[in-house]
Amino acid sequence: MTVKVRELNKISEVEEALKWVYKKKKKRRTPQEFLGNSPRRIYKVTPKEAWVNDAELENGLYLDYRIPIKLA
Template sequence: MNDELIKRAKTIISKILYITIATSNKLGIPWNTPVYSAFDKDYNFYWISWRKNQHSKNIKENSQIFIVIYDSTAVEGQGHGVYIQAKAYELDDNKEVEYALKYLDGRINKTGRHKASQFQGSKPRRIYKAVPEKVWVNTDIRINGEFVDDRIEINLN
């Protein structure tokens, strides 16, 4: 069953272009936002954001984030999602930025659309990276005949 769940998670990740990132500041005040993202072979996630966006400021204060990837058009009770606890940070190393851009631009077949210099120095936007620590998928179970939405931890690598 675990192989099925891993395959399902990888399919969802491959299919959905926007992930939802939950962050919080140092006071614990939450913020949630969707971002276009890409991922590498190790299932690290990358996105581009303005440094002054709330989620970007929160990541500077608190690197712990939570990602949810799901198909919001699924029929009620039929949806599947991937849930990821991760650490996130802003990329500043030129090689890391170029590596991330290969996936961000490549995912939509626009390789070379961006240059690393667009996300460094005094430029307003940055590339962020999330490194997963734990990953779950939802599965349904029945308790006394009633549907319960459950989570099962998986390993994507």
């Protein structure tokens, strides 16, 4: 998979991301813990290309290849 990665640096973006990260009963962190001089960071990862691997046997050897997955 190839991806695009971007650091989230707006409070509203970090708040939205933290809803996904802390869905369970973990102690939820605040957006301020991921901004400014804090050592913690949070990133948005967007896939650009994706595939599944497959293989076939040819002349006694396995040949690996990728099958692209169309991203909407």
